[in-house]
Amino acid sequence: MLEIRDLHVHYGGIHALKGISLDVPKGSVVTLIGANGAGKSSTLRAIAGLLKNKRGHISWKGTDISGKTPVDIVKAGIVMSPEGRRIFAHLTVLENLQLGAYSRSDKAAIAKDMDWVFELFPRLSERRNQKGGTLSGGEQQMLAVARALMSAPELVMLDEPSLGLAPLLVKEVFSIIRMINDRGMTVLLVEQNAYAALKVAHQAYVLETGTITLSGTGESLIADARVREAYLGG
Ligand code: ATP
Numbered sequence: 001m002l003e004i005r006d007l008h009v010h011y012g013g014i015h016a017l018k019g020i021s022l023d024v025p026k027g028s029v030v031t032l033i034g035a036n037g038a039g040k041s042s043t044l045r046a047i048a049g050l051l052k053n054k055r056g057h058i059s060w061k062g063t064d065i066s067g068k069t070p071v072d073i074v075k076a077g078i079v080m081s082p083e084g085r086r087i088f089a090h091l092t093v094l095e096n097l098q099l100g101a102y103s104r105s106d107k108a109a110i111a112k113d114m115d116w117v118f119e120l121f122p123r124l125s126e127r128r129n130q131k132g133g134t135l136s137g138g139e140q141q142m143l144a145v146a147r148a149l150m151s152a153p154e155l156v157m158l159d160e161p162s163l164g165l166a167p168l169l170v171k172e173v174f175s176i177i178r179m180i181n182d183r184g185m186t187v188l189l190v191e192q193n194a195y196a197a198l199k200v201a202h203q204a205y206v207l208e209t210g211t212i213t214l215s216g217t218g219e220s221l222i223a224d225a226r227v228r229e230a231y232l233g234g
Contacts (some may be wrong), residue, residue, distance in 0.1 A: 001026040001186060002047070002078075002155060007056035009042045009210075016042045018210040019056065023203070024155065029177065029187040031197040031218065033231055034207035040190040041083060043207070044157045047188075048080045049073045060155075075103055077154035081145045083163060083190075089133030093124050096132050096143055100150030109152070116183075117146045120176055138169045145173075149180065156180060157188045162196065174200050194231035198222045206231070 002024040009017040017039045024030045032040050046054045049070040058066040060076060068076070088096050097117060101110045118125035121142050127135060132143060141161060148156055158177070162170045174196050181187050191197035198204050201218035206227065214221065221227045 001061060002188070003057070003059040004043075004047070005057040005059075007043070007046060007058065008054060009039070009046055009051055010053045016210055017046070017054075020207070020210070020212050022205050022212065022215070024186060024188050025203070026154075026186055027181075027184065028202040029181050029189060029200055030203045030205070031189040031191060031201035032205050032207055033191060033194040033197055033221075036192075037209075038207040039210045040207055041159055044080055044159050044188070044190055047073070047078065047157065071103075074151055074153075078157065079148045079151045079153040079155070080157040081148035081159065081161065083159040087132040087135075087140050087143045087147065089131065091132055092129050093132060093135070093143060094128045096147050097124075097150050100147035101152075103151060110150070113150055113152055117149055120149075120179060121146050138165045141165065142169075142173075142176075145176070149185075153185060155186045155188060157190075159190045160192060161189070162191065162193050170196065194227070195222070198227075 005021045006019045007017055008019055032043060034040050045051050047058055049068050057064060060078065065073060065076060097114060104110055123139055124143060124146055132140065135143060145158060145161055162173045165173060170193065177187060177189065177200050189197055198218040198221050204216065204218045204221045205212050206214040
């Protein structure tokens with residue numbers, strides 16, 4: 001469904017992605033693990049159309065999207081929930097979610113998705129009239145994911161959704177990822193929490209300083225001695 005071939009990204013003199021290739025099949029959860037600065041966020045940002053200095057092929061359902069704008073990419077069905085808390089602090093939870101659906105017009109389908117999102121995130125449902133900026137860090141992160149889902153994407157890209165969350169919430173995030181996938185959405189997940197990410201993933205890639213060094217099923221990478229040593233604490 002998504003095919004990346006020989007993708008390079010430069011930031012000035014920094015060669016952040018050095019010709020990576022990866023596939024995200026329809027209906028799957030694919031994860032990208034790697035240390036800080038390996039290029040995980042850059043990969044998602046390149047797919048989302050946010051980076052100018054890139055080279056290579058990004059094909060989505062058979063069409064090259066590497067030259068498209070971020071808005072066109074959302075319209076094509078790919079949405080990214082960025083790392084950190086990029087929500088609208090002065091808008092309520094409900095308004096933040098409505099904004100996620102701005103490119104859609106089918107009111108009935110939007111309402112249905114809103115119900116589903118509130119089912120996935122009961123905490124957000126309870127706080128629907130509260131301003132985004134008054135939510136806890138973890139809740140804001142969940143709001144960012146929920147807002148991404150409101151665009152009814154075919155592919156949702158999650159950048160470190162478990163970052164900085166308490167252990168209980170981390171568990172919740174990974175169970176939500178499964179539920180999103182059960183609903184038919186394809187997921188491309190970037191995570192530092194390598195074990196949980198590999199557990200949930202059908203396919204996984206290890207990124208090291210801009211190069212993919214290993215790939216396989218989530219299970220096979222959990223069993224791989226090199227992955228255990230470098231990312232799973234031996
Ligand atoms: P992290 O989890 O720390 O965000 P990452 O694997 O997502 O790590 P990237 O954020 O993609 O890595 O960064 C890859 C490399 O590109 C790093 O060396 C980083 O310093 C550099 N880089 C990222 N964004 C920029 C930027 N806007 N300007 C200059 N260099 C950048």
